[in-house]
Amino acid sequence: MSDQQLLEIVKNALIKSPWVSHLNCGSCNGCDIEILAVLTPRYDVERFGIKLKGSPRHADVLLCTGSVTRSMAPRLKRIYNQMADPKFVVAVGSCATNWGVFHNCYNTLGGIDKVVPVAMYIPGCPPRPEAIVFGVYKLLLKLASLDLEKQEEKDSVSNLTQEPIRSEEVTT
Amino acid sequence: MKISMEEIKKEVKTMESRELSDQTPVLRVEPNRLLEEMRKLYDLGLTHLSTIIALQVDNKIQIDYPLSSPLNKKLAPAIFVETIVSMDKPKISTIEDIYPSAVTYEREVTDLLGVEFIGADHRDKLLLPDDFPDNLYPLRKDYTGKELQQKLDELGVGYNPTIPLKEEEDYVMAVGPQHPTHKEPIRFKFTVEGEDIKNVELRLGFNHRGIEKALEQGTWIKNLYLIERICGICSSAHQLAYVLTAEKVDKILDQVPDRAQWLRVLVSELERIHSHILWYGVLAHDGGYDYMFHITWRDREDVMDLLEMWTGNRVNYAMMTIGGVRRDIDENLRKKMIIKLKKLRKNISKHKEVMEKEKTFLARIKNVGYLSKEDAIRFGAVGPTARASNINFDLRKDVPYAAYKEIPFKVYYRSEGDVYATMAVRLDEALESVEMCLYVLENLPTGDIAIKVKTRLQEGEAHTRVEAPRGEDIHYILSDGKNAPYRHKVRAPTLANITSLMYRFKNMQVADIPMIIRSIDPCIGCMERVTFVDAKTGKTKEISGQELISKANRRYRLNEKIKIFEV
Ligand code: SF4
Numbered sequence: 001m002s003d004q005q006l007l008e009i010v011k012n013a014l015i016k017s018p019w020v021s022h023l024n025c026g027s028c029n030g031c032d033i034e035i036l037a038v039l040t041p042r043y044d045v046e047r048f049g050i051k052l053k054g055s056p057r058h059a060d061v062l063l064c065t066g067s068v069t070r071s072m073a074p075r076l077k078r079i080y081n082q083m084a085d086p087k088f089v090v091a092v093g094s095c096a097t098n099w100g101v102f103h104n105c106y107n108t109l110g111g112i113d114k115v116v117p118v119a120m121y122i123p124g125c126p127p128r129p130e131a132i133v134f135g136v137y138k139l140l141l142k143l144a145s146l147d148l149e150k151q152e153e154k155d156s157v158s159n160l161t162q163e164p165i166r167s168e169e170v171t172t
Numbered sequence: 173m174k175i176s177m178e179e180i181k182k183e184v185k186t187m188e189s190r191e192l193s194d195q196t197p198v199l200r201v202e203p204n205r206l207l208e209e210m211r212k213l214y215d216l217g218l219t220h221l222s223t224i225i226a227l228q229v230d231n232k233i234q235i236d237y238p239l240s241s242p243l244n245k246k247l248a249p250a251i252f253v254e255t256i257v258s259m260d261k262p263k264i265s266t267i268e269d270i271y272p273s274a275v276t277y278e279r280e281v282t283d284l285l286g287v288e289f290i291g292a293d294h295r296d297k298l299l300l301p302d303d304f305p306d307n308l309y310p311l312r313k314d315y316t317g318k319e320l321q322q323k324l325d326e327l328g329v330g331y332n333p334t335i336p337l338k339e340e341e342d343y344v345m346a347v348g349p350q351h352p353t354h355k356e357p358i359r360f361k362f363t364v365e366g367e368d369i370k371n372v373e374l375r376l377g378f379n380h381r382g383i384e385k386a387l388e389q390g391t392w393i394k395n396l397y398l399i400e401r402i403c404g405i406c407s408s409a410h411q412l413a414y415v416l417t418a419e420k421v422d423k424i425l426d427q428v429p430d431r432a433q434w435l436r437v438l439v440s441e442l443e444r445i446h447s448h449i450l451w452y453g454v455l456a457h458d459g460g461y462d463y464m465f466h467i468t469w470r471d472r473e474d475v476m477d478l479l480e481m482w483t484g485n486r487v488n489y490a491m492m493t494i495g496g497v498r499r500d501i502d503e504n505l506r507k508k509m510i511i512k513l514k515k516l517r518k519n520i521s522k523h524k525e526v527m528e529k530e531k532t533f534l535a536r537i538k539n540v541g542y543l544s545k546e547d548a549i550r551f552g553a554v555g556p557t558a559r560a561s562n563i564n565f566d567l568r569k570d571v572p573y574a575a576y577k578e579i580p581f582k583v584y585y586r587s588e589g590d591v592y593a594t595m596a597v598r599l600d601e602a603l604e605s606v607e608m609c610l611y612v613l614e615n616l617p618t619g620d621i622a623i624k625v626k627t628r629l630q631e632g633e634a635h636t637r638v639e640a641p642r643g644e645d646i647h648y649i650l651s652d653g654k655n656a657p658y659r660h661k662v663r664a665p666t667l668a669n670i671t672s673l674m675y676r677f678k679n680m681q682v683a684d685i686p687m688i689i690r691s692i693d694p695c696i697g698c699m700e701r702v703t704f705v706d707a708k709t710g711k712t713k714e715i716s717g718q719e720l721i722s723k724a725n726r727r728y729r730l731n732e733k734i735k736i737f738e739v
Binding site for chain 2: 023026027028029030031032033034036037040041042054065067068069070071072073074075095101102104105106107109125126128
């Protein structure tokens with residue numbers, strides 16, 4: 001099998017069934033319970049092949065909630081480094097996007113993108129489950145349009161972060 | 173013979189006594205007599221220490237110990253014991269021998285205000301990051317929040333990805349999406365011998381954001397929205413405690429309209445229902461009973477719909493305001509809510525029927541993580557955790573606030589003291605809450621929903637304890653007449669339950685860890701990594717929370733032994 005074929009398979013697998021992992025970096029829990037609601041029968045993202053994994057090593061997408069606390073920042077970085085390429089980070093919630101309500105708190109650093117590159121922002125406090133589904137769907141669209149051949153040369157992540165996609169039309 | 177407050181006051185040698193704005197008695201004792209007086213008060217029945225409130229006043233540090241009794245109803249409202257120490261090298265003796273739950277509160281005070289507790293073992297940081305500078309204490313008034321933030325940025329706290337994370341302490345993350353009920357990632361270190369748990373250690377604070385300091389820079393109104401984001405699951409409990417305290421400080425509590433107080437109860441009870449369903453759903457999941465997890469969460473969406481119909485948001489409802497509530501209910505909405513609530517009642521009864529009878533599931537939770545009544549009192553357990561250990565105490569009944577006095581309801585408590593009992597109590601409470609909501613909707617008084625208040629509150633000091641879904645939640649405010657609090661102290665229920673949780677692990681097996689942790693409904697990120705230490709060889713090993721749960725499930729299903737260490 002040629003490299004090109006292999007890459008195609010990887011890409012297809014990624015779009016058809018992205019595995020996500022979830023990390024609480026200092027959130028209020030609001031976004032976390034909404035992420036869980038996305039899994040349960042009413043919203044049921046598993047029908048799109050999205051599966052939640054406990055370990056970031058198995059995941060393609062990391063869903064981060066909360067503004068990063070000073071204690072979690074080094075850990076977030078580590079967990080990010082443990083994920084296999086290609087990998088994407090989704091910032092769920094206003095405080096993960098842009099510090100939000102915690103901007104006065106001394107032990108927080110700011111949005112997730114202060115620490116790791118973010119591919120996708122889902123604002124809302126908390127975003128509705130529909131918004132989270134929509135956000136992940138937008139990410140998949142973006143992935144589908146990737147040219148993996150070039151992608152290998154360029155860094156897939158930095159490429160994505162240059163033009164972040166926002167799904168605010170859902171929440172506003 | 174049950175002793176009353178007046179008699180208590182006579183027993184204690186006070187330097188002076190005063191009252192908070194809400195008439196809570198404050199007994200000020202000399203620092204060197206603290207231990208003695210505390211022991212006396214404990215023996216008189218004031219066995220529950222809610223938290224330790226410390227604050228800087230001028231050049232002194234004032235430390236308050238709110239005490240109350242879960243058994244003697246006359247002493248249910250809190251009484252404050254206060255002592256004052258000087259600012260340079262503040263020292264006070266520890267009370268951990270009398271109140272074991274004081275350990276976490278004392279460690280918190282040491283972290284945030286630099287008070288040393290004499291007689292305590294060497295204590296590591298509990299809340300602040302490992303690389304936080306040693307002689308910087310966030311809650312002292314040396315720096316404003318902004319300055320503190322700048323200083324920490326200059327020092328690069330948290331920026332350095334290569335800080336030497338302690339060998340076994342690094343790599344902690346909130347457990348995967350199946351466990352999002354957690355407010356902050358927490359780390360347990362278990363010492364095991366074979367499959368038996370010998371010892372547990374704990375590290376908190378991965379989610380410490382510094383909200384208390386930030387509150388001092390907000391305004392009374394702005395703080396409403398930061399307060400509810402302490403925890404997204406009990407957001408309205410925190411908000412309610414805050415507005416009640418602020419109203420007590422401003423002495424307007426009796427002017428708040430009845431309708432507002434009733435609506436406050438309604439939103440609190442709806443929140444309790446959603447929180448309890450969430451809890452026992454995740455309990456089922458942890459016990460390998462995923463079918464029930466999905467069923468309960470499907471039915472939970474009904475409460476979320478109710479909350480959304482009324483408040484406009486599914487989480488963080490922003491319903492409370494100082495002087496009332498922010499949204500009214502009209503006739504149309506009222507009828508719709510009643511229909512939904514009746515459906516909910518039917519569903520919850522079904523959950524109850526299934527979860528209390530399913531044999532394989534019961535095998536996982538019966539006789540697991542036992543906590544006796546005496547221990548629950550000694551370790552200061554609160555809420556459903558305490559009620560599962562045969563303590564008939566509920567702040568809604570015993571220290572009524574908002575409109576709870578006028579609404580009939582029953583307090584459920586059980587004597588088993590195991591994980592099963594904590595589940596049964598919550599199932600009953602969820603059903604009772606549905607009844608309460610229906611009662612509120614059918615008997616709602618007419619009138620305004622809020623009064624106008626000034627943007628600055630009077631000078632004063634007050635505290636409130638409310639029954640959040642997880643137990644007692646205490647807020648304390650000191651106002652100096654400006655447009656922000658001088659000090660605002662919050663103690664969420666989970667911190668109170670941590671001490672008894674550690675105790676529950678004694679003599680249990682590794683396979684029971686996930687269920688026991690779940691028993692207190694931790695509003696903290698659970699263990700993605702759990703560290704095990706072999707008691708014989710001292711070897712350590714980490715495994716992930718997910719792995720642990722699947723091992724535990726296999727242990728029960730296939731009777732496979734759990735091997736952490738190769739023999
Ligand atoms: S965005 Fe809002 S709901 Fe989500 S974690 Fe932050 S504060 Fe909580």
